Amino acid sequence: MNTLAGTFLIVHGLVHWSVWISPGQPHARRTDDPRFSWLARRWGIEAKASFVAVGLAGLSALTFVGAGLGLLLGSSWAPFLAVIGALTSLVLCVGFYHTWLAFGVVVNPVIMASIVATHL
Numbered sequence: 001m002n003t004l005a006g007t008f009l010i011v012h013g014l015v016h017w018s019v020w021i022s023p024g025q026p027h028a029r030r031t032d033d034p035r036f037s038w039l040a041r042r043w044g045i046e047a048k049a050s051f052v053a054v055g056l057a058g059l060s061a062l063t064f065v066g067a068g069l070g071l072l073l074g075s076s077w078a079p080f081l082a083v084i085g086a087l088t089s090l091v092l093c094v095g096f097y098h099t100w101l102a103f104g105v106v107v108n109p110v111i112m113a114s115i116v117a118t119h120l
Contacts (some may be wrong), residue, residue, distance in 0.1 A: 005114075006071035009082055012107070013064030016089065020057030037096045053096050060089040079119035086111040 040049035063085030070078025086108040093104040 001118075002071045002074065006068040006078075009064045009068030009071065009085070009111075011068075012111075013061040013066075013068065013085070016057050016061040016064065020054060020061075020092075039095045049096070053092065056088055056092040056095075060085050060092060063088065079115045082115050083112050086115075 037046070037049040037053065040046045040052070063081045067078045067081035067085055070081060089104055090108040093108065
């Protein structure tokens with residue numbers, strides 16, 4: 001079971017990296033850009049939204065990959081990293097909500113609940 005969960009967390013972290021951080025097309029400030037934040041627009045801080053999105057996504061990606069590797073190696077700190085990654089990713093999904101991220105709004109609480117149920 002740890003092999004499956006560890007692999008899932010690594011893949012989930014890599015997806016965060018590919019969607020949010022990897023270079024691609026220049027991002028315009030449009031609602032179809034995952035770095036667009038409805039919350040930043042409301043607060044009038046849109047210029048900083050992309051920086052915050054990349055920071056949160058980087059933290060999520062690193063913690064998910066680290067948690068996945070930790071689960072594969074049987075470490076005791078892996079569940080803690082998984083919960084931190086899921087919380088960070090959930091904040092990212094809510095603050096930068098887009099229909100593309102609807103899956104994340106569901107999967108992150110599931111990750112947290114499964115970690116709590118099996119490891120704490």
